[in-house]
Amino acid sequence: MTSESSLPAQITVKRTFWRTAFLMLLSIGLLLYYRQILQFYTPLAIADTITHIKQEHLLNTALILDIVYFIVVVISLHLFWVMLITISCIPWIKSNYSDNTKTLIWLTIFTTHLTLSLALNSILYPTSLLAFLRDTLLDSWAAVILLAIPSGLLLLHALWQLIGRFTTSVLFTILTAGILTGLNSYPGYQEKQQSPNIIIIGIDGLRPDHLAHRGMTPQLAPGLNSFLSNSIIFDKTYTPMARTYVAWMSLLKGQYPVTHEARFNLTDPDIVDKKFPLLQQLKNKNYRTLYAMDERRFNHIDEEYGFDRVIGPKLGAADAIITHSADLPLVNLLVNTSLSEYLMPFLNLNRAYGKAYNPENFNQRVISSMATDRPNFVAVHFCMLHWPYTSREFIADLPVPWQGNYNHYMYQAMLPKMDAQFSAFMDQLKRSGQLDNALVYVFSDHGEGFNLPRDQLTTSSTEPTELQVNAWGHGTNILNQPQSEVLLAFNRFQDGEPAIAPAIVDGLYSLIDIAPTLFSQLGLSNPAHAFDGEALHPETVPNMSNGDRLVFTESSIPVKAINTSFIDEKKVVSETASKYEINSLGRPQLKTELYPELLEKKQRAVYSDNWQLAILPDQQQPVLVNTQSLQLHQLSDYKGDAPWQVMLRALCEHYQDDPGFDEHGYCKQVETMAHSRY
The missing domain is CATH 3.40.720.10 (Alkaline Phosphatase, subunit A)
Structure with a gap:
């Protein structure tokens, strides 16, 4: 005779919930793994590039709270989804079917929900990395309807049994009214105003x-x-x-x-x-x-x-991390609802x-x-x-x-x-x-x-120039x-x-x-x-x-690694990471103590009519550019009638209080330079 302890565990609501939660976790893990294969860089590496977040910045309390809040919301949303799937299974759990049949029904309901979310994600957000059902039979509203109707009816049937038809009808009516209100919320018409x-x-x-x-x-x-x-x-x-x-x-x-x-x-x-x-x-x-x-x-x-x-x-360093971690079907399906303002403020x-x-x-x-x-x-x-x-x-x-320039295209x-x-x-x-x-x-x-070739500056000198006469960004x-x-x-x-x-x-x-x-x-x-x-x-x-x-x-701030068609995130980070910090609100900001050093590296220019006069920190003398012909002149070689003296005086006066400005002393030589030409 078989002892009671050796009998297989019966399928219960509680057991179904945890089985669903485990299968949901496994599914999300596989989706994240698939996404990571396509994404190549980790979210933290991307955030590091964009907003200069380093691992030591992750100790910032506000940043931690922002990230934890997002994680808790994502987990809670998926647990709520698990609960809906479990509720849909309750009538079958309480039926007289065998445990194998109940398991097959549960797997069918779970698979239908998951497939429905992936199909909707592929239709609504085709550039999502998880929109892999696009261009398949499931990439259509007909397929979505065929998946949604049985899923919805099963959930309604289960709710009717649990809380009664009247309560279910009230909840369904409230939910429908809320969705329709959100879809049809038009602003009011402004009254006639005297002030514009x-x-x-x-x-x-x-x-x-x-x-x-x-x-x-x-x-x-x-x-x-x-x-x-x-x-x-x-x-x-x-x-x-x-x-x-x-x-x-x-x-x-x-x-x-x-x-x-x-x-x-x-x-x-x-x-x-x-x-x-x-x-x-x-x-x-x-x-x-x-x-x-x-x-x-x-x-x-x-x-x-x-x-x-x-x-x-929402403002904050968490923006870069969350926006590169959030690509999940359930998150995408909720991000454009009114709930996202509160649940996902960095994505809203x-x-x-x-x-x-x-x-x-x-x-x-x-x-x-x-x-x-x-x-x-x-x-x-x-x-x-x-x-x-x-x-x-x-x-x-x-x-x-198409002219071979990906970013421009x-x-x-x-x-x-x-x-x-x-x-x-x-x-x-x-x-x-x-x-x-x-x-x-x-x-x-x-x-x-x-x-672009049309943006290229030409030089009036026959000597080769070290000036960067074209750029990205x-x-x-x-x-x-x-x-x-x-x-x-x-x-x-x-x-x-x-x-x-x-x-x-x-x-x-x-x-x-x-x-x-x-x-x-x-x-x-x-x-x-x-x-x-x-x-x-x-x-x-x-x-x-x-x-x-x-x-x-x-x-x-000059960043050499950005001056390229495809940004190398490691080079960008090595150039910029030490210049930023995360403040008490969790927002990235430039280190104030580096201001004088960074100001020294600025390029500065003044325009007059069709002329630009620029002082560059890595050049021995000012340069003059004709903005119509895009011809560049070293100021010491220029013999034309551009008002460069007026421009140089104005440029020197405008930036005279900047640390490190005009380290070669051209502002002090304006008059001498002017007389030496004639």
């Missing part, structure tokens, strides 16, 4: 020469090109520095970096003056102020800078998580956050054009040829996606009444270098003109339509001109600090003239 809305739209990395007014095929960005064709374009505009945070700080303050002292991305916020006089005066006029950005790892602007609300992913509205980023959600969040009963000041930044040029969908065929492939986001945003503004009375500025924070080389030249356009809207005559304005302009222009347009009181920028008076375009204008620009 102010809308500043930044487009990350947009090169003006990739737009129709500069000769590029209009099909790459039809919506933006249409907007520009009805706007005033300030044709030759430069960024004070080709980095996002510094560019926005300069724009909002109307000052050069040497004045507001935010000289680098990830500058320690404690040494930056966070008060924007523009925001302070607009708040006094009852404006609601919003700042929205869909990729914030290099930009610390938040509510402390004076905005009523900041929209975008984050363009850096390109495989799942939905620009429509970002647009909707911005529009729905705008006031309908008072005027708005909205500063929004779209990062679709930013490296590494990934998106939720695969790229479409382009009306431009992918950049052009992102232009239509950026354009779709911009066009949808403008359409939503119009439909919500936010363009019935509005001032709209569109700009790019910096351009981008792709080492942005903020790396001020001689690479596309890095610093940016878009700047203005339009006034009345009743949803453009209300000014379009024009392309010659001259020389800077992003620091936007703040003083707004002060002039709105009749605001002059701030206590002086503007470095100039009011543009776009309503009087025919009378504009600034032929003697000088505009300054400077480089960021």
Whole structure:
């Protein structure tokens, strides 16, 4: 006779739960292993490259809490999924079927759930590394429906038995109503306002020469090109520095970096003056102020800078780790729901998580956050054009040829996606009444270098030069003109339509001109600090003239390893890791004590008309560039009529307080150099 202790364990609800949990863990482990084979670099190595996180930084309490919170959320979500699968099995567990049959039913239900999640992930997020069911029979909504209906019915049947039909029906109704409400949440229509809305739209990395007014095929960005064709374009505009945070700080303050002292991305916020006089005066006029950005790892602007609300992913060093660890079907399926704002704040509205980023959600969040009963000041930044040029969908065929430059081709492939986001945003503004009375500025924070032949500088000397006359990236080389030249356009809207005559304005302009222009347009009181920028008076375009204008620009931290088509993360880390730290909020920042050393390495330049004069820390003398012909001259060899003396004096005065500037003493020799030519 067989003893009771030797009988096989019966299948129970508890046992089914733990079997499901184990099988779920095994499945996730296999998915992660498969993903790692494709990803090559570990998430920490990628984070190390992007935000300079080293292993010693992982001891930071705030960073640890951010990562632990994400891990706990992911585990909890999968355990909840395990619970749903277990509940679906309960009617069968309590049936009179044999244990083998119950096990087969359980495995079928589990496999159906897992396959359903993988199929949905492949359909909704085809660029996910785990979208391996794409281009199979399961890559269709018909297959999803065939998998979802039995899974849903089994769960409903089990719930009816556990809690009753009435309670189940109530829960199902509440869930359905919540989903439909989220899908159909439209912003209200703005009441007529006497004061205009102010809308500043930044487009990350947009090169003006990739737009129709500069000769590029209009099909790459039809919506933006249409907007520009009805706007005033300030044709030759430069960024004070080709980095996002510094560019926005300069724009909002109307000052050069040497004045507001935010000289680098990830500058320690404690040494930056966070008060924007523009925001302070607009708040006094009852404006609601919003700042929205869909990729914030290099930009610390938040509510402390004076905005009523900041929209975008959570700031922190954990961003780079989480965005490169999160690619799991269940995470992807929830990241674009309203729950992700609380459960996955680093992934919510984050363009850096390109495989799942939905620009429509970002647009909707911005529009729905705008006031309908008072005027708005909205500063929004779209990062679709930013490296590494990934998106939720695969790229479409382009009306431009492949020329062997991968980064440039992918950049052009992102232009239509950026354009779709911009066009949808403008359409939503119009439909919500936010363009019935509005001032709209569109700009790019910096351009981008792709080492293109057309960007190559030529030298007037027959002697070989050691100067780097072309470059990759942005903020790396001020001689690479596309890095610093940016878009700047203005339009006034009345009743949803453009209300000014379009024009392309010659001259020389800077992003620091936007703040003083707004002060002039709105009749605001002059701030206590002086503007470095100039009011543009776009309503009087025919009378504009600034032929003697000088505009300054400077480089960021020089990183030789970034000046390549494909970044070697080990070289980048070896160059940059020691310059950063993680602060008490878990955010990466530049070490303040290294500021003087890094300032010494900056490149600096001044523009006048079609000329650029630059002082480079590794060169014995200044260089002069004709920005039309792209010809470079060593200043000591130049014999033409460029106003280099005026430019050199201005450059020396502008940067005279920077440590290590002009170590070769050219600023002291301006007059001597001028007399020696004639």
